[in-house]
Amino acid sequence: MTSPLIVSIGFGAMARSLAASLEKGDSGLHLGGFLVPEHLPNDAPAGMQRWNSVDELIAAKPDLVIECATHEAVRETVPQLLEAGIDVVIVSIGALGDAGTVARIEAAAKTGRARAIAVSGAIGGLDVLRSAKLAGLDSVAYIGRKPPTAWKGTPAEQLLDLPNLKEATVFYEGDAVEAARDYPKNTNVTAAVALAGLGFKDTRVRLIADPAASGNTHELEAKGAFGSFHILLNNKPLPENPKTSWLAALSVEQAVLRHFSSLEV
Ligand SMILES: NC(=O)C1=CN([C@@H]2O[C@H](COP(=O)(O)OP(=O)(O)OC[C@H]3O[C@@H](n4cnc5c(N)ncnc54)[C@H](O)[C@@H]3O)[C@@H](O)[C@H]2O)C=CC1
Numbered sequence: 376m377t378s379p380l381i382v383s384i385g386f387g388a389m390a391r392s393l394a395a396s397l398e399k400g401d402s403g404l405h406l407g408g409f410l411v412p413e414h415l416p417n418d419a420p421a422g423m424q425r426w427n428s429v430d431e432l433i434a435a436k437p438d439l440v441i442e443c444a445t446h447e448a449v450r451e452t453v454p455q456l457l458e459a460g461i462d463v464v465i466v467s468i469g470a471l472g473d474a475g476t477v478a479r480i481e482a483a484a485k486t487g488r489a490r491a492i493a494v495s496g497a498i499g500g501l502d503v504l505r506s507a508k509l510a511g512l513d514s515v516a517y518i519g520r521k522p523p524t525a526w527k528g529t530p531a532e533q534l535l536d537l538p539n540l541k542e543a544t545v546f547y548e549g550d551a552v553e554a555a556r557d558y559p560k561n562t563n564v565t566a567a568v569a570l571a572g573l574g575f576k577d578t579r580v581r582l583i584a585d586p587a588a589s590g591n592t593h594e595l596e597a598k599g600a601f602g603s604f605h606i607l608l609n610n611k612p613l614p615e616n617p618k619t620s621w622l623a624a625l626s627v628e629q630a631v632l633r634h635f636s637s638l639e640v
Pocket residue numbers: 384385386387388389390410411412415416417443444445446447448466467468494495496497498559560561563564616618619620623
């Protein structure tokens with residue numbers, strides 16, 4: 376049997392980690408290549424193909440595409456793939472905070488009889504949240520804590536003197552609508568929590584820059600008819616990108632393995 380053609384959109388820290396990890400594992404699966412628009416740098420390593428346009432990629436008939444690029448790629452590229460009948464794992468899921476994008480993705484998936492799969496990413500406990508929601512949730516809160524360098528290039532830079540921060544400082548308190556939209560490389564996890572639980576408007580979010588943090592910490596607290604739970608993940612960052620947790624890349628690999636396995640656990 377020939378091995379399935381698995382392709383990523385984007386070839387940054389996450390896709391490279393996925394490619395290396397699949398290669399090391401014993402599933403027989405590997406990343407066959409990636410789609411990155413022509414104007415962006417990204418040489419394809421030996422054994423991998425690079426596609427510059429979504430039409431070229433569709434012509435190659437991939438079995439699974441993994442979006443690990445940007446919110447824009449979710450909006451611009453994912454619907455076309457779904458319409459062409461190609462299943463897509465979505466990693467930049469903060470883009471799903473926009474109702475129009477969700478509607479387009481759902482319609483495209485229906486047209487192409489394909490599936491859009493949102494990864495759990497750097498957070499856990501979503502299985503509990505999804506189940507608990509069925510009996511009614513009263514509150515869901517997320518707290519994200521990362522070292523100041525991980526918040527570089529985000530609105531936190533305007534609010535705090537990140538390089539000289541001496542103590543843990545809260546710079547955002549609000550809902551998951553704004554958090555997912557305004558921190559597209561740092562808080563996709565808020566979208567995972569919102570989608571599994573109370574939705575974007577009713578999910579409370581607090582973001583912290585902490586010079587003492589050694590990694591990316593994600594805290595999730597939910598209360599409802601089921602009872603309550605509180606989890607804390609202490610994630611190591613990916614060496615290539617301190618904004619991204621290693622667990623997020625592992626969750627993508629897990630979604631790929633699950634997609635091709637006959638027993639879903
Ligand atoms: N769900 C989650 O828990 C997490 C989600 N993410 C998201 O995953 C995505 C990838 O993360 P990293 O690999 O760490 O980022 P990265 O910045 O290292 O890599 C992004 C890649 O996408 C490419 N790219 C940019 N615009 C593109 C476009 N329009 N079409 C195709 N490719 C494009 C870039 O050239 C680069 O190769 C980001 O959007 C990030 O926010 C990251 C961490 C956790």
